[in-house]
Amino acid sequence: MSLISFSNPSLLYFALLAALPVIIHLLFRRRFKVVRWAAMEFLAASREKTRKLMRLKHLLLLILRCLILVLIAVALSQPLIKTPGLSLFKGRPSVYAVIIMDTSYSMGYKTLNGTVFEDAKKKALEALGLLGQGDSVSLITAGWKAKAVINEPSYQIGTAKREIERLAVSASGNDLAGALQAAAGLLKNSKENIKEVYIYTDCQSLVFKEKEAEIRRNLAGISALARVYLVQAGSGPATENIAVESLAFSREAVDTVLPVRIDCKLSNFGNADATDLVAGLYIDDKAKDSKRLSIRAKKSENVSFFFRFSDSGPHQGYVQISDDPLAIDNRRYFSVNVRDNIRVLVIDGKPSEKPFENAGDYLVSAFSPFGSADGPAKQAIIPDTENLYSFSAQGLGKYDVLILSNAASLNGKSLEQVENFVRKGKGLIVFAGDLAESRFYNEKLFKEKSGLLPAQLNRIETVKSAGDRFFLEGISKDHPVLAGFNEAQIKELKKINFTSHWGLTADAADPSVSVLAYFNDGKPAIAGKRYGRGEVLLFPCGADRLWSDLPVRNMFLPLLYECVYYLCEGSETKRNLKVGDSLSRLLSFSEFSESPRIVAPDKKIMAPRTGVIPEGKELSFDNTGLPGIYELVFGGSETVSDFFAVNPETVESNTEKAGKDYLAGLAPGDKLTIVGEDSDIRQIVGKFRKGIGIWRNVLVLLLCLMAAESILALFYGKREA
C-alpha cells in the first residue's frame, strides 16, 4: 500500500507533461543548421572529447526538467504522507472516530428507502468501513439523554458495527448538545493522530435552533480537537407529518357523574394541507368517538371529545389520527383515575340553627345544587358537614377536600391530622371569617411560612363608609383554578362585593405560594400554597354574607367547583408522563404487602422500586423509554391496579430540516463538514484523512529544482558557447 496519497489524484495526469522536455529535446535535435565546414578534423576531435560529458549534462538537465513537471503535478494533487507511528497496513495515521447517532423519534420517519434512522445506520457502518487495524471508535447516542454506548475507544471495529446495528430509534427527543459534550470529553483523552467525529442526524431545524447556543459552544469545542462530519441522514425533504401534539382533560378529577372534555391539539408540520383527517378516541382499547377534520399546512387544529366514564377506577386510552410517515406521534396516550364522586368535608366554625345563617349551608348547597331529589349517587361532589367543636379529624381519609369555614382554631391533634391530610395530597380550603383567631392562624397554621397557610393574617380591613366596597382585581388567569373562566365570568367575579376581609401578607418570592387574585386595596384575595403533595387555598373572608355577597353570587358555585377540582389534582397520582420521566405513586395500605410489577407497552414485565417517604410508601419506576401505557399489577393478580401513559416530546414532530449553510455556520473555521444526503463519505473523509499534507515541501523541492535547472542550463548552455 502506498505511503503517499493525494487529495486531488486526478491532477496527477498532469505528470504526463513530463514527457514534454523529452519531446522538445527530440524535436530540437531535428532542427539544426547545416554548415559546410573545412576544419572537420578539429571539430571531430573536440566533439569526441565532449560527447560523453555533454550527454551526461543533457541527461541531467532532461531529468531535472521532467522532474520539475512531475513535481508541479504532484504539488497540485496535494500529496499527503503518513507520519511516524501510523500503521503500515493503512498507509495513514491511526484514526479515533467518535460516532454520534441521533436516536430521537424523528429519525423513525419513513422514506421510500426505509426509515431515516436505517439510512443513518447504513451511513455510520460505511464510515466504520473506512477504519482499519489500529483505529479506534466510540459510540454515543443522542437520545433523550446522551449516552455513551462505547465509552472507551474500542479497537474492535466489528463490535462497534454490531452495536450500531443493534441501535433503535427512541421515543424521546434529541440531546445532541449533550452528545457533543460527551464526545469532547472522549476526544480530549485520545492521543491518536487523526480524530474524527461523525454526527448522524436528520438535522431537524427546530432541535438545532432550540439548543443552538449550546450546540455551537460544544461544536466549537470538539472542532478544535477533531474534524467533524455532520452527516444528513435520510433522503428528500421528509417534512410531511401530522401529530397529536397535546392531549388534556378539562379537569383532572374525573368522575362518573359529569362528562369530561378531552382536548387535543393536532398539528400539520408538512407543506401540504391535510384533508379528511380522522381523529379517533379510544378508551380501554375500544373506539369511543371520532372526528373528521382538515388541517392546513403548517397549522394546528383543536379537537375536543366529550366522554363520560361509566365505571370508576383506572382507565387508559389514546387519541389516534391517520397514519403518516412518522408514526410515533400519530397517537397520544392518556391514563385517568375515574372516581364515583368527590367527597368534601365542611368544618363549620360558626354553626347556626337557622338555615343560611352560617357559611356551611351555603357551601353544602353549592355542592348539591339540585337538592337531594337526584340522590347522592348522581352528585359529582358529595359534601359532609361537621361542627368545629365536635370535629375529631377521625375518618378524614375518605375525603378529598376539607373546608375550614370560619374556624376560630383547631386543637393540636386535629391540626396535626389536617396537616397529614394535606401532605398526602388532599386539598384544604380555608375561609377565614370574622371568628378566625389571627394568632392561631399565624402561629399554628402559617408558622412563619412553614405551615399550611400561604399568607399571614394581619388585621381585618373594613370599608370606610357604607357605600364603599372591596372587589377583586388582578385576577390571575394563569392559575388553573381561574384559567377556565372566560372574560364574562371574570367580570362577574369582579362584581362580588366585599365590605371586610383579612389583610393578608403573602411571600410572592416563595415558589410554593401563589396569589390567584387581589382586592382593589392591593391585599391578596385568594392565595394558594403547595404543602406536601396537597394544596391549600385561603380566602380572607367567610363563606357567609357577613363580609361579602360571595355566597349569593352566581360565580360562587363555579369558583367553588374549580377550587375543589383543582385541589383534587393533588390527591391524584401523576399518571400522564413524558418519555424518560419517572413515575411514582403512593401505595395504599392494602397494597403494602403485595409485590408490584410494571408491564411496559412492549409487554415486558419489570419491577418498580418501592420506598418509604413521609407521606407513606411510594412506588417509583424510571424505565419509561417507550411511549404507551404502563400497567401496574400487584402480586399474582391479573387485574391492573393502575395505568400510566407515557408520550414523546412533540418537538421532534416538526421534521423540517435545517439548511446546509446554517449547519455549516454552527462551528468556527473549516473543521465542520456537512455531508449531504447523497454525498460519498469515502471521498470526503479520504480527502481529509489521508495523512499530513506535504505539498509545501514539494513546492520547496520544486523551487530548488527549478533553480538548479536554471543554473545548470546557464552553466552548460550559452556560457560554454
Add this chain to the structure above:
Amino acid sequence: MAETFKKYLDPKTLSRVSALELKARQVVEGIVTGLHKSPYHGISVEFAEHREYVPGDEIKHIDWRVYGRSDRFFVKQYEAETNLRAYIILDTSESMLYGSKGSTKLEYASFLASALAFLLLQQRDSVGFIGFDSKINSYIPPRNSPRHFRLILKELEQASSGPKTNLEEVFHDLAERIKKRGLVIVISDFFYDVEKTLLSLQHFRHKKHEVVVFHVLDRSELTFPFDEMTLFKGFEGNEEILAESWSVKKGYLKAMENFIKRLKTGCMGKRVDYVPLVTDEPLDLKLSKYLAARTGKR
C-alpha cells in the same frame, strides 16, 4: 584573359607590393642576375670578404696586400647577384573552398599567388607554379618572361579542387623534382597532419630551398561563431558532424590553437617563414608587412 587579370591582379595590392623588393634571405643559385646574391664566390666583381687560405684554393685569389701586412695568406671572396628561382605551390584541395564571408580561402590564396608571381617577375626572377590537392595537378616550370605570368594566371583560373589534401606526398615529390636551390612558397590551410607537413617541409629545407609558408585561414575557422545545433558537412569526403556548437566550441578552438601553434613553431624550428593570413584581412597590408619584415631581416 582580361578578366583573369582583373580577377587575380588586384591593382591596389600590386601597387603596394611593387614598391618593395622581394629578396630572398638566402642567396640562391641563378642564371639571371637579379637582386639576389649568388652563393658562388669568386666569380663576381663584388668583393665579399677575406678568408684564410687553405690548400686547394687558387693562388690567383690570394690577397697579397693582406699577406704583406699580416704575413699570413688570405684569399679574396666575391659575391655575384643572381636571379631567383621561385616556386609558388598552391593548395587547391576542397578544404580551400571554404569561405564564410564572400571569398573562399582558395580565392584569397590565388590572389596571393598571382601577386607574388607578379612581383617576382618584376624583379626579373623566375617564377614557377604548382597546383596540388592529393597530387600535383598543374606544374609550370620557372621562367622570367612576361608571357610566363599570363600562363600562371591562366593556370590559377583553371585550378580545380580535388577532394583530399596530401601535402606529404606532394611536397616530397616536389622536393625531389626541384634540382636547383630556390624559393619555395607554399600557400595552404595546411589541414593535414601537422607533423607530416613539417617533415615534408623539412625535405625542401634539406634541398637548401628557402621556404615561405602562407597559412590561409577563414575568420570563422579561428572564432567558430556558431551557437546552435549545427550539422557540419565536410568538404573533403562525406564526413558529417551534428553537434551543439556551444558544446564543441571550446575544444575546437583549443585544437585549432594547438594546430597553429605547432605549425608555427615547427616552421620556425626549420627556419621556414610562417605567415598567417586570414581571409578577411587586407592582403596588401599583410603582404607588405611580411615583405618589410623580410627585408629587415637581411
